[in-house]
Amino acid sequence: MMIPVRLRCRSLLWSLLVLVGLTLSAQGIADPAFDSPPETDSAGFFKLNWDGAERFELEQASGPEYEDARIIYRGSDTRTTISGLPNGEYRFRIREEGAEEWADQAVVVVEHHPLGRAFLFFALGAALFVVLILAIARGRRLA
Amino acid sequence: MTAAEEVAILPEGIAWGILIAFGILWVILGWYLGRKNKTAEDHMLAGRNVGLALATATAMATWVTANTTMTAPQLALQLGVWGMFGYSLGALGLILFAPLARRIRELMPHGFTSGDFIRLRFGKFTWRVFLVVSLIYAFGWLVSLAMAGGVLINALAGIDYRVGMTVILTVCVLYTLLGGLRAVIGTDFVQTIIIVLGVAFIAWLTIDKVGFEAIHFNLMEERPQLLNLLFPAAIMFLFNNLFFGVGEIFHSNVWWSRAFAFGRSVGFRAYLLAGLLWLPIPIVAGFVALATPALGINVPVADMVGPLVAAEVLGLTGAIVVFIVVFAALASSLDSLLAATSDLVTRDIYRGHIRNRASDHEQFRATKVIVVLLGLVTWAAASYRGELPVIGSLAEVLYFTGAFVASAIWPVVAGLYWRRANPTGAGLSMIAGTTLGLVSYFTIGFYVAALVGAAVSLAVLVLSTWLAPRDFDWRLLAEAEPHSAAPVTRGAR
Numbered sequence: 001m002m003i004p005v006r007l008r009c010r011s012l013l014w015s016l017l018v019l020v021g022l023t024l025s026a027q028g029i030a031d032p033a034f035d036s037p038p039e040t041d042s043a044g045f046f047k048l049n050w051d052g053a054e055r056f057e058l059e060q061a062s063g064p065e066y067e068d069a070r071i072i073y074r075g076s077d078t079r080t081t082i083s084g085l086p087n088g089e090y091r092f093r094i095r096e097e098g099a100e101e102w103a104d105q106a107v108v109v110v111e112h113h114p115l116g117r118a119f120l121f122f123a124l125g126a127a128l129f130v131v132l133i134l135a136i137a138r139g140r141r142l143a
Numbered sequence: 144m145t146a147a148e149e150v151a152i153l154p155e156g157i158a159w160g161i162l163i164a165f166g167i168l169w170v171i172l173g174w175y176l177g178r179k180n181k182t183a184e185d186h187m188l189a190g191r192n193v194g195l196a197l198a199t200a201t202a203m204a205t206w207v208t209a210n211t212t213m214t215a216p217q218l219a220l221q222l223g224v225w226g227m228f229g230y231s232l233g234a235l236g237l238i239l240f241a242p243l244a245r246r247i248r249e250l251m252p253h254g255f256t257s258g259d260f261i262r263l264r265f266g267k268f269t270w271r272v273f274l275v276v277s278l279i280y281a282f283g284w285l286v287s288l289a290m291a292g293g294v295l296i297n298a299l300a301g302i303d304y305r306v307g308m309t310v311i312l313t314v315c316v317l318y319t320l321l322g323g324l325r326a327v328i329g330t331d332f333v334q335t336i337i338i339v340l341g342v343a344f345i346a347w348l349t350i351d352k353v354g355f356e357a358i359h360f361n362l363m364e365e366r367p368q369l370l371n372l373l374f375p376a377a378i379m380f381l382f383n384n385l386f387f388g389v390g391e392i393f394h395s396n397v398w399w400s401r402a403f404a405f406g407r408s409v410g411f412r413a414y415l416l417a418g419l420l421w422l423p424i425p426i427v428a429g430f431v432a433l434a435t436p437a438l439g440i441n442v443p444v445a446d447m448v449g450p451l452v453a454a455e456v457l458g459l460t461g462a463i464v465v466f467i468v469v470f471a472a473l474a475s476s477l478d479s480l481l482a483a484t485s486d487l488v489t490r491d492i493y494r495g496h497i498r499n500r501a502s503d504h505e506q507f508r509a510t511k512v513i514v515v516l517l518g519l520v521t522w523a524a525a526s527y528r529g530e531l532p533v534i535g536s537l538a539e540v541l542y543f544t545g546a547f548v549a550s551a552i553w554p555v556v557a558g559l560y561w562r563r564a565n566p567t568g569a570g571l572s573m574i575a576g577t578t579l580g581l582v583s584y585f586t587i588g589f590y591v592a593a594l595v596g597a598a599v600s601l602a603v604l605v606l607s608t609w610l611a612p613r614d615f616d617w618r619l620l621a622e623a624e625p626h627s628a629a630p631v632t633r634g635a636r
């Protein structure tokens with residue numbers, strides 16, 4: 001039996017729509033993922049955000065092979081504050097709690113401000129502080 | 144479920160009980176203390192004769208705020224030991240303001256606001272620049288305090304952030320409205336006792352339950368930079384925080400209104416004592432954040448770390464104590480800021496720019512309307528926590544204003560002590576200091592904005608005075624009626 005061309009086109013269109021819908025829906029529930037993780041950090045603290053499941057496992061490592069990896073969070077939170085890390089390249093992996101495979105990873109390079117810059121601001125602050133004390137002390141004497 | 148809800152350990156019922164009980168207590172106390180207020184001066188300056196005990200308590204309680212109880216732990220978590228030590232340098236703001244308070248009281252026996260001083264000393268241009276700086280700061284601080292209230296209630300009890308923030312703000316607006324500065328100072332006295340006892344209790348229990356050794360070991364393992372005395376951002380932060388604190392106190396009408404309200408010989412001793420008593424509080428409050436790795440707590444947002452650690456370590460009793468302490472600390476600052484900012488808006492905007500001949504009764508009424516309006520605007524801004532590009536964590540909001548306030552330090556000091564300071568240069572120094580301070584906030588980090596603002600402001604003021612010095616007669620500051628038009632012109636030129 002011959003199927004009319006218009007009907008064939010409509011069936012094909014529906015099949016495509018169902019396929020696209022299934023794909024999108026699968027992507028929506030499949031894997032936790034980081035949301036815009038920072039690439040570098042100079043302040044010494046940064047935030048990581050993620051989403052995509054009910055409960056998560058977050059792992060941190062300092063090498064590309066994850067040799068020293070350790071779970072730093074397990075639970076339903078969708079963000080964390082990282083701080084206190086020395087200079088280096090840090091890797092973070094996220095997955096749904098209990099899952100076999102890691103779903104996403106983020107690499108953050110921690111490179112603190114140079115000490116020279118830090119001491120420049122320190123010296124500027126110290127100098128201003130001395131000026132402030134002298135201004136008040138001298139002002140009181142002259143007033 | 145939000146991150147905070149996962150760790151909330153204070154049952155909602157108890158949290159609501161505390162909120163309602165203390166809310167009613169503050170409102171009744173505010174009404175009782177303010178029932179004799181008959182004039183704008185009563186309402187705004189509590190009769191200009193506050194004694195040493197109340198004066199010290201109000202200065203200390205106002206300075207123990209979201210900054211101390213929530214931002215100090217945040218900075219300890221982000222910048223380590225220097226973060227909490229640097230925060231305690233804020234005490235120098237109170238200590239250095241002691242001689243200024245005495246000078247202010249001597250020069251301006253009839254003064255009402257910091258705006259009065261700038262207008263009389265430097266003229267209208269600098270006065271308007273100062274008002275912009277002052278109001279942006281006041282608004283930033285109000286919003287950060289309201290946010291802290293919402294964050295606290297959310298972290299400890301899981302009550303929606305906006306609901307908690309609304310309740311705290313409403314309570315503070317109500318009793319400030321009813322009692323003015325008398326209510327603010329009276330409630331501050333009670334709140335100071337609660338804060339000091341509560342903070343000491345929390346620190347003692349944290350050390351007892353976790354122990355120094357465990358805290359140190361876990362920090363070295365997981366967050367070693369927090370113990371590093373050569374932590375670059377923390378070194379940059381040290382003097383930045385000092386100048387931020389000094390800028391906040393030197394320019395803000397919160398502290399000027401107290402200088403006018405304290406008895407003649409009280410201001411110097413009250414500010415000195417309050418500074419010395421305040422010094423250890425950020426270290427004690429911030430220390431608990433260093434227990435985070437030892438406890439294995441996740442900190443979703445840095446400004447939640449204090450309540451989260453306290454709740455984890457101390458259990459239900461601890462959570463109740465933290466809740467009461469931070470509620471008291473927030474209220475003691477929110478009320479002060481609402482009162483002082485409404486005074487500034489009433490005197491310097493309403494009477495100074497809109498209705499020059501407003502009677503005392505009209506000012507009295509305007510002050511109350513402005514308190515309500517300030518509360519509403521603050522509520523609207525704090526409702527959008529984390530949803531606007533600029534409004535982020537508590538520290539980020541607070542230090543954004545650092546560039547503004549630090550640039551006002553030198554105009555205030557020069558205005559009080561330097562006869563030849565150039566009036567226009569004072570205004571330009573605030574503009575230049577704020578602008579470059581903000582540039583450094585966005586290009587380097589929040590931990591340098593105040594320092595850069597103060598340095599640039601000093602350079603502009605010194606240069607302009609060197610190029611065009613102006614003489615000033617200090618007696619012009621002691622005008623009988625603080626808002627007559629004539630002295631403005633004479634004072635400005």
